[in-house]
Amino acid sequence: MHNTSLSGISADALNALLDDAFGTDRYTRTAYLLRKGMAAIDHLSFGILDEGELMASIQCWPVRVGKADLILVGPVAVATNRQNEGLGTQLMQLMLHAATPQDAPMVMIGDPEYYGRFGFSSNDTSGWTLPGPWEPRRLLLRNSHMVALPTHGMLGPAD
Numbered sequence: 001m002h003n004t005s006l007s008g009i010s011a012d013a014l015n016a017l018l019d020d021a022f023g024t025d026r027y028t029r030t031a032y033l034l035r036k037g038m039a040a041i042d043h044l045s046f047g048i049l050d051e052g053e054l055m056a057s058i059q060c061w062p063v064r065v066g067k068a069d070l071i072l073v074g075p076v077a078v079a080t081n082r083q084n085e086g087l088g089t090q091l092m093q094l095m096l097h098a099a100t101p102q103d104a105p106m107v108m109i110g111d112p113e114y115y116g117r118f119g120f121s122s123n124d125t126s127g128w129t130l131p132g133p134w135e136p137r138r139l140l141l142r143n144s145h146m147v148a149l150p151t152h153g154m155l156g157p158a159d
């Protein structure tokens with residue numbers, strides 16, 4: 001198995017993995033609306049290949065809350081037949097190690113029971129709104145450099 005930048009992976013391979021992990025109706029998810037029209041951030045987006053086949057991926061996107069920059073983390077996808085082998089953990093660690101102090105705080109929509117171990121929590125996101133439905137407990141922030149962020153505001157693409 002080896003890690004690679006997602007920029008070298010075909011769109012077909014990535015879409016097949018995402019369909020497997022999230023289903024083909026994934027495009028209606030609020031996270032897709034949040035980063036609509038944005039290109040993924042190259043240095044924070046990775047794949048894990050096994051014998052040339054894409055088994056897991058992570059993508060990150062530029063978004064904003066009010067006027068403050070944030071990085072939207074996700075989708076984090078692991079092929080259904082390869083889950084619980086540590087690939088999701090490996091992806092999160094790769095991405096967090098690649099992040100620089102200049103990178104904005106990170107936001108994601110995900111299960112706190114899983115992403116809490118990587119420093120994400122919903123503690124400071126209760127005043128934020130999204131362009132689609134969301135569960136407040138699953139709107140997570142990781143602000144490791146304690147950047148000042150608006151307590152209230154709408155999240156959306158950083159265009």
Ligand SMILES: CC(C)(COP(=O)(O)OP(=O)(O)OC[C@H]1O[C@@H](n2cnc3c(N)ncnc32)[C@H](O)[C@@H]1OP(=O)(O)O)[C@@H](O)C(=O)NCCC(=O)NCCS
Binds near residue numbers: 022109114
């Ligand atoms: C969620 C996901 C990224 C985790 O990656 P993974 O490679 O399967 O998980 P890892 O091997 O890194 O970690 C396994 C551990 O995380 C736990 N875990 C996995 N998904 C979890 C979740 N959604 N909530 C809570 N715990 C979870 C497992 O129970 C296991 O716990 P243990 O270490 O105590 O045994 C992956 O399963 C996935 O792509 N799922 C499909 C998409 C999905 O359901 N996403 C929902 C979250 S956004």
